[in-house]
Amino acid sequence: MEGLRRFKTAALLLCAACLALSVWMLVHALTAAPMAGCGAGSGCDGVMGSPWAYVLGGVPVSLVSTTLYLLLMACLLFLGGNRAEDRSLDQWLWRLMPLLGGCIVGAALWFCWLQAGVLHLFCPYCTALHLAGCVLTVLILLRARKAGCRPAWPFAAGLAAAALFAFVQARTVPETVYDSGRTGAELPVFSDAELPVLGPTDAPAEITLLFDFQCSHCRRLHRVLPELLDKTDGQVRIRLCPVPLSSACNPYIPASGTDRFAGSCELTRLALAVWYAAPERYAAFWDALLGEDGGRTPAGPDEAQARARELLGDGFETAVADARIDATLRRAYELFGRTSTQEKSGVPRLVCGQRWLVPEVDDAEALLQLIGTEFGLPVVAE
Numbered sequence: 001m002e003g004l005r006r007f008k009t010a011a012l013l014l015c016a017a018c019l020a021l022s023v024w025m026l027v028h029a030l031t032a033a034p035m036a037g038c039g040a041g042s043g044c045d046g047v048m049g050s051p052w053a054y055v056l057g058g059v060p061v062s063l064v065s066t067t068l069y070l071l072l073m074a075c076l077l078f079l080g081g082n083r084a085e086d087r088s089l090d091q092w093l094w095r096l097m098p099l100l101g102g103c104i105v106g107a108a109l110w111f112c113w114l115q116a117g118v119l120h121l122f123c124p125y126c127t128a129l130h131l132a133g134c135v136l137t138v139l140i141l142l143r144a145r146k147a148g149c150r151p152a153w154p155f156a157a158g159l160a161a162a163a164l165f166a167f168v169q170a171r172t173v174p175e176t177v178y179d180s181g182r183t184g185a186e187l188p189v190f191s192d193a194e195l196p197v198l199g200p201t202d203a204p205a206e207i208t209l210l211f212d213f214q215c216s217h218c219r220r221l222h223r224v225l226p227e228l229l230d231k232t233d234g235q236v237r238i239r240l241c242p243v244p245l246s247s248a249c250n251p252y253i254p255a256s257g258t259d260r261f262a263g264s265c266e267l268t269r270l271a272l273a274v275w276y277a278a279p280e281r282y283a284a285f286w287d288a289l290l291g292e293d294g295g296r297t298p299a300g301p302d303e304a305q306a307r308a309r310e311l312l313g314d315g316f317e318t319a320v321a322d323a324r325i326d327a328t329l330r331r332a333y334e335l336f337g338r339t340s341t342q343e344k345s346g347v348p349r350l351v352c353g354q355r356w357l358v359p360e361v362d363d364a365e366a367l368l369q370l371i372g373t374e375f376g377l378p379v380v381a382e
Contacts (some may be wrong), residue, residue, distance in 0.1 A: 004119035019069040021129045021157040046216030047123035055169045098151035102158015110166040179358035185338040188331040199237035210349040213267040218282030218348045222290040227364035240267040252337040266301040277319035
């Protein structure tokens with residue numbers, strides 16, 4: 001009995017920790033309540049804000065994990081009673097707990113693969129939950145064997161249930177594009193001297209990309225752009241138009257209690273300063289802000305300023321005072337505002353002619369098909 005008591009104590013502590021994490025992430029999914037270290041642009045924000053944080057098109061996966069750990073908590077609390085009938089109940093619980101453990105381990109494998117292989121983002125809360133859940137499952141399996149039960153088959157059934165969950169989620173994840181629209185307003189256009197362009201200068205079609213340096217979805221798009229341009233075979237060029245999503249400088253972003261993109265105003269000004277002062281060095285600055293491992297926290301204003309000073313040297317102060325920065329930003333805000341509505345104001349946003357779309361980007365070929373469909377461009381994948 002002493003061994004069972006120690007097992008229950010350890011298992012209940014781990015289960016309570018997992019349940020608390022699951023509930024916290026569920027509250028975040030339902031109310032957008034802030035989580036420490038989960039700010040705009042972070043890997044945590046990117047994972048929890050992705051379509052893979054939901055199943056059946058809108059049910060938070062944290063609701064599923066909360067349900068699993070509640071069931072497991074109930075099993076542990078009822079385990080090891082002193083009455084004769086409790087021994088019969090224990091036999092059922094030693095079958096149910098390995099099954100739940102199989103679900104937990106299977107889900108951990110699935111979501112860790114999604115982070116590493118699909119999203120290329122790292123969420124410390126999700127990973128901590130999966131790790132603690134796997135440790136808890138190992139404890140259950142070892143104790144089940146000591147109790148004379150055979151946990152292999154229930155555990156395998158749990159893995160199969162997790163595989164079914166993964167299949168259902170993959171089939172019900174939202175389509176690549178989650179927002180698109182058309183505007184009748186006249187939109188600002190930019191020259192090659194005003195904003196940088198990716199792709200050949202003689203490409204017949206131009207798409208303007210509106211992005212924020214602290215936006216996790218923008219960082220994911222950054223990784224797809226080179227492959228996308230390769231697949232267009234010189235038919236498309238992409239103009240890079242930074243637009244901070246902070247209400248501190250963007251007049252089209254309403255002020256709220258928490259500015260999730262605080263610092264984006266300074267990052268954008270620094271980027272334009274580097275572009276105007278040393279356009280040949282802009283790619284290095286852009287990569288420093290958007291091209292790092294998606295799991296780390298994006299560069300803040302201090303880090304970005306240090307990088308800009310490194311690139312510009314003694315010309316830094318003159319560059320940041322360039323009057324062209326304010327002029328370009330005014331027109332960038334105008335482009336953002338004229339392709340936004342009260343309900344639709346997300347980035348990254350691709351604008352071509354009078355049409356725009358906000359894609360959920362993981363795959364260059366899928367994005368290319370969207371561009372062809374939404375913008376009517378004659379682009380084809382190789």
